[in-house]
Amino acid sequence: MTDVSPSRRSLLSMIGVVAGSAAMYHAMTELGYAEGSTFAGPIKLSPPPAGTTVVILGAGVAGMVAAMELRDAGYQVRILEYNGRPGGRNWTLYGGDSYTELGGATQHVQFDPGQYINPGPWRLPYHHRGILHYAKRLNVALEPFTQVNYNAYVHSTEAYGGKPQRYRQVQTDFHGHVAELLAKCTRQNALDQAVSKEDREVLMLALRDWGALDQNYEYKKSFESSMRRGFASDPGGGIKSVPVPSEPSALSDVLQSRLWSAIASGHNYEMQSAIFQPKGGMGMIGKAMGKDLGPLIEYNCKVTDIRQDEGGVTVTYVDSRGGKEARKATAKWCICTIPTPILAQIPMNVGAKMKAAIDQLPYLAALKVGLQFKRRFWEEDEDIYGGHTYTNLPNATIGYPMWDYFSKGKGVLLGAYTFGRAAYIAASKPPEERIKDALAYGSQIHPQYMSEFENGVAVAWHRVPWTMGCQGAWTDESREAHYNNLCALDGRIVLANEHASRLPGWQEGSVTSAMDAIGRLHTRVMNP
Amino acid sequence: MRREPVMLAGWIMLGFLPAAAQQLTPDFRGATFTMQGGEAVYRNVCQGCHMADAKGASGAGNYPALAGNAKLASAGYVLTMVMNGHRGMPPFRGHFTNAQVADVVNYVRTHFGNKYRDQVKEADVQALR
Numbered sequence: 001m002t003d004v005s006p007s008r009r010s011l012l013s014m015i016g017v018v019a020g021s022a023a024m025y026h027a028m029t030e031l032g033y034a035e036g037s038t039f040a041g042p043i044k045l046s047p048p049p050a051g052t053t054v055v056i057l058g059a060g061v062a063g064m065v066a067a068m069e070l071r072d073a074g075y076q077v078r079i080l081e082y083n084g085r086p087g088g089r090n091w092t093l094y095g096g097d098s099y100t101e102l103g104g105a106t107q108h109v110q111f112d113p114g115q116y117i118n119p120g121p122w123r124l125p126y127h128h129r130g131i132l133h134y135a136k137r138l139n140v141a142l143e144p145f146t147q148v149n150y151n152a153y154v155h156s157t158e159a160y161g162g163k164p165q166r167y168r169q170v171q172t173d174f175h176g177h178v179a180e181l182l183a184k185c186t187r188q189n190a191l192d193q194a195v196s197k198e199d200r201e202v203l204m205l206a207l208r209d210w211g212a213l214d215q216n217y218e219y220k221k222s223f224e225s226s227m228r229r230g231f232a233s234d235p236g237g238g239i240k241s242v243p244v245p246s247e248p249s250a251l252s253d254v255l256q257s258r259l260w261s262a263i264a265s266g267h268n269y270e271m272q273s274a275i276f277q278p279k280g281g282m283g284m285i286g287k288a289m290g291k292d293l294g295p296l297i298e299y300n301c302k303v304t305d306i307r308q309d310e311g312g313v314t315v316t317y318v319d320s321r322g323g324k325e326a327r328k329a330t331a332k333w334c335i336c337t338i339p340t341p342i343l344a345q346i347p348m349n350v351g352a353k354m355k356a357a358i359d360q361l362p363y364l365a366a367l368k369v370g371l372q373f374k375r376r377f378w379e380e381d382e383d384i385y386g387g388h389t390y391t392n393l394p395n396a397t398i399g400y401p402m403w404d405y406f407s408k409g410k411g412v413l414l415g416a417y418t419f420g421r422a423a424y425i426a427a428s429k430p431p432e433e434r435i436k437d438a439l440a441y442g443s444q445i446h447p448q449y450m451s452e453f454e455n456g457v458a459v460a461w462h463r464v465p466w467t468m469g470c471q472g473a474w475t476d477e478s479r480e481a482h483y484n485n486l487c488a489l490d491g492r493i494v495l496a497n498e499h500a501s502r503l504p505g506w507q508e509g510s511v512t513s514a515m516d517a518i519g520r521l522h523t524r525v526m527n528p
Numbered sequence: 529m530r531r532e533p534v535m536l537a538g539w540i541m542l543g544f545l546p547a548a549a550q551q552l553t554p555d556f557r558g559a560t561f562t563m564q565g566g567e568a569v570y571r572n573v574c575q576g577c578h579m580a581d582a583k584g585a586s587g588a589g590n591y592p593a594l595a596g597n598a599k600l601a602s603a604g605y606v607l608t609m610v611m612n613g614h615r616g617m618p619p620f621r622g623h624f625t626n627a628q629v630a631d632v633v634n635y636v637r638t639h640f641g642n643k644y645r646d647q648v649k650e651a652d653v654q655a656l657r
Contacts, residue, residue, distance in 0.1 A: 082588045102577075102585035302588060320588070341616030342589035362618040365576070421561055421623060427576030462577050465587025468616055 037503070038512050039130030045073035045522045052076065052525055055315055055329050057306075058337035059297045060088025062496040062510035064289040065134055066335050066518050067296060073522070079293065080301040080329060082320050082466045086293070087286020088337075089120035089467065090507060093370065093457055094281070101463035107431050110372070110455035114404065115412040117370025118282040119459035120470070121507050122399075122414075123147070126274045130511030131285070135278065138288035145275040146402050148266035149387020155445050156392045159257030164389070164445050169246075170254070171263045172212060172229035176219030177251040179211020187217070221245050262390040270506070277402060285507075301327075303338065306348035308492045333521055335514075337497045339363060341468035350490040357486035360478060361499060363469020365423035366461040369395070369438040371415035377448040378413070379406065394422035395441040415442050415456065419470075427460035434458035472499030487513075489520050561623050566635025569628050573620075574636070582640035589616065595640035603648050606633045611656045626653040 052075050056063045059081035071077045093099060095111035111117075123145055124131055135142055150171075153164035185191055186200050186207070195203055204217065212228045213219050226232075226245040233244035254260065265271055278284040290297060302320035306313065313334040316326050336343065340361040348355075378384040378400050386402040399414030415438040418426070426434045435456040443449035461470035474483070479502075487500050496517040501509030563572050571580075577591040578584055584593035599605055610629055613619035620629070630648045637644040 102587050102591065103579050104585075338588070344615035345589045359615050360613075362613055362616050365618070424561075424573045424576055424623075428572050428574075460576065465585075468577075468587070468589055468591070469618075473618060 037127055037129050037508050039128075039133065039508070039515065041129075042133065043069050043515050043519060045069065045518070046526065047074040048522070048525050050074075052333070053078075053312075053331035054333045054335060054521075055080065055313060055331035056335045056337070057303055057315065058082070058088060058497070059086045059286075059290060059293075059299075060337055060497070060510065061090050061131065061134075061286065061289070061507050062498070062500075062514040063088075063335065063337040064286070064293060064297075065130075065511050066337075066496060066514040067293055068134075068289065069515070069518055071293070071296065076331075077296055078329060078331070079297045080303060080315060080317055081297055081299050082302055084299045084321075085286075086290025086297060087283050089470070090282055090286035091120045092116045092118050092281030092283030093459075099457070099459070100465075101431070101460070102465050102468075103463060105431050105463075107457050109370075109457050111370070111412055111457075112372065112410050115372055115401075115410060116281040117368065117412055117414060117457060119368045119370075119461075119464075120282065121505070122277060122282050123270070124276040124278075124507070125270050125272070126276070127269070128506065128508035128511075130515065131507045132276070134289065134511065135276075135285055138285070138292060140284050140288050141279040142276040143279050143403060145277040146386035147271045147273065147275055147388070149384060149400070151382075152384050152387045152398075152400070153389040153391075153445060154259045154262040155389065156257060156259055157444070158392065159259055160253075162444065164391075165257075165259060166230065167263060169229045169249070170257070170259045172225060173219075173248045173254045174260045174263065176211040176213065176225055176228075176248060177254055179207040179213055180217060180219040181251075183207045183211075183213065183217040219248065221247050258392075265388075265390070279403065298329075303346055306334065306336065306346060306493065308334070308349060313492050332492065333525070334493045335517055335521065336493060336495050337510075337514075339467045339469070339497070340472060340499055342466070343495075348493070350493055353482075353485040354488065354490045354495075357482035358495075360482055361486070362473050363461070363467060363499075364419060364471050364473045364505075365427060366470035367416055367418050367423040367426040367434065367458065368414060369416035369435055369456060369458040370412050371435070371438060371442070371449075371456040372410055372412045372454045373449075373452040374410055374454055375452060376401075376407065376409075376411040377452055378411075378446065381448065382446075389445060391441070391445060393441040393444065394418060394425070395438050396422065398442055398445065410454070413442075415439070416458075423460065424462070426458070427462045431458045431460075434460065471505035472497075474499075474504055487516070489517075489524060494521055561628065564628070564631075566631035566633075567639075569624070569632040570635055570639075573623075574632065577617075582636065591616075594636045595642070597642075600637050600642050601644060603633060603637060603644065603646055603652075606637060607648050607652060607656065611653070621657065626650040626657075629653045 054070055054075050054077050056067050056079040059079045063079055067077045067079050093109050094116045095109050097109045098106055100106040150168035152167055154167055154170050155164040183204060186203055208217055211219055212224045214222050214224055222245055225248055229246055231243045232246040235241055235243035300320045301317040303315055303317045305316035312330055312332045315329045318326055340358050341363050344359050384400055385405050386400050389398040395416035397417035401411050435458050439449050439453055494517045496514040498504055498509035501513040503509030563569055578594050582594040584591040609617055611621045627650055630650050630653050633648045
């Protein structure tokens, strides 16, 4: 971790006090506090003793990358999967798909061909080298994913009369005002204790540059500021070409709007360019992995018991579509990726520490809603091509489709993407009401919603029959108490998944968890 | 260093709440549980998993029924589950006021065919904080 000198730390805390958390956060990520993936290239396993068998529970990303690597090393591998498809949360819903949630509600997705929604993960940050490695290995075509769109909106019902603001304007105004304030402090010698004389001169230059300040170090209506936030009238060709600068918001309005909290997202390490998505939906990765593994995956298996002894592991399962007949799979070793809310209910003879770790790890609530509209009004009417709008309304996020730009046909928006309380409330409603809510919220930002809407699908993750939530709900305290116990090899059983990683909710967490688990398992196999 | 909220940003983008309000568990931004009374709490939160008829649901795992569930005989058990969670059940201590917790515990123990007379009080909830 980078050591931060006292003067720099003081400066950081001053930025925090003066400007709020967004600038502070920006500065901290610049200093490299976030950690990258631990994926260090494809794992290399020496050949195991002939006939070494491994049963893997779950054909999600963790289970399938574990299976691919163990198979390639010479292990005899089989996977038991609850669903009738590979991928797990690596999942895309297309028109023609049906999805039945817990409680029995079935949604028949009505999207047009080429349209889709990813109910689960949807981003592949450039430094998530593990999941990107497998996408490349399996020839899954990737395309850019736009995190920040400067022309999308940040919106609060409590600010600017509820009128959505363009991201570029809010960010420019926030940076500009903060830069001006810091420049004033510097000139008034308020930073003398924290910044050397030589650094102060550079700081002044940097603030002018960063904040789009004028020659007097003021942030105001100017050509400079409009080159960031946009003009009232854009420059152009010919006679009527004179640009008209736009009027920035006042400092107090910017601060009190709290919209600054929405502009930090793109500064996050995991949100920085470049980010990718598979062409045609995130589920393309899971499909490719499933195809690669072929008959090694047995689908529609509901695990009912996991038992280990000195000789091996026996997994009992039934047909997940309603079968009663118990079947058994035996192997020397077991890699279990079953989500902890489910695993906690399956009889399994592991030690008390691992059991306690499993029992204490619920999955978070989350909601995603996909909405198909007759036309891409966000592009046609508002010049928004991909990226996200953020709002304090319960739908939280609107994600614009990041493929088929400028196409004249229909488009599917991510109409809600929310966690926590809003997601709990959504899960308590039938799917059609979740969609209705997403429309009601979103139409406060895009009035075109109501006239252009065609159909939608809503996935509330606590209702997903095969996860009972979206991702492991760790806290700092629970990690301290249980994380190592969850990950430890217990006899012949080891867990893998995003919930056994420090990248919760990310597929990279699943990949690196799986690599770590099979690495330790292999060491045990080779050193009995 | 609080790393978890940063990681959670993979799923959660932002909160408009003042810093003080974010001292709750990190996954709760934006919406608040303003509903009052046991029935409202149940209808807006609990039935997301335990279902509108409190009969639970079954997939790869189970959401237990609260209707006809003998474990509800113990008010303390229900109260502890709501506050601390267990085996898939999330802890709700960071979401609800003492009154909301007491109300919903009393609600589920007197509805869906349950007829337990002893009541949980706000002080009982507070004792678990």
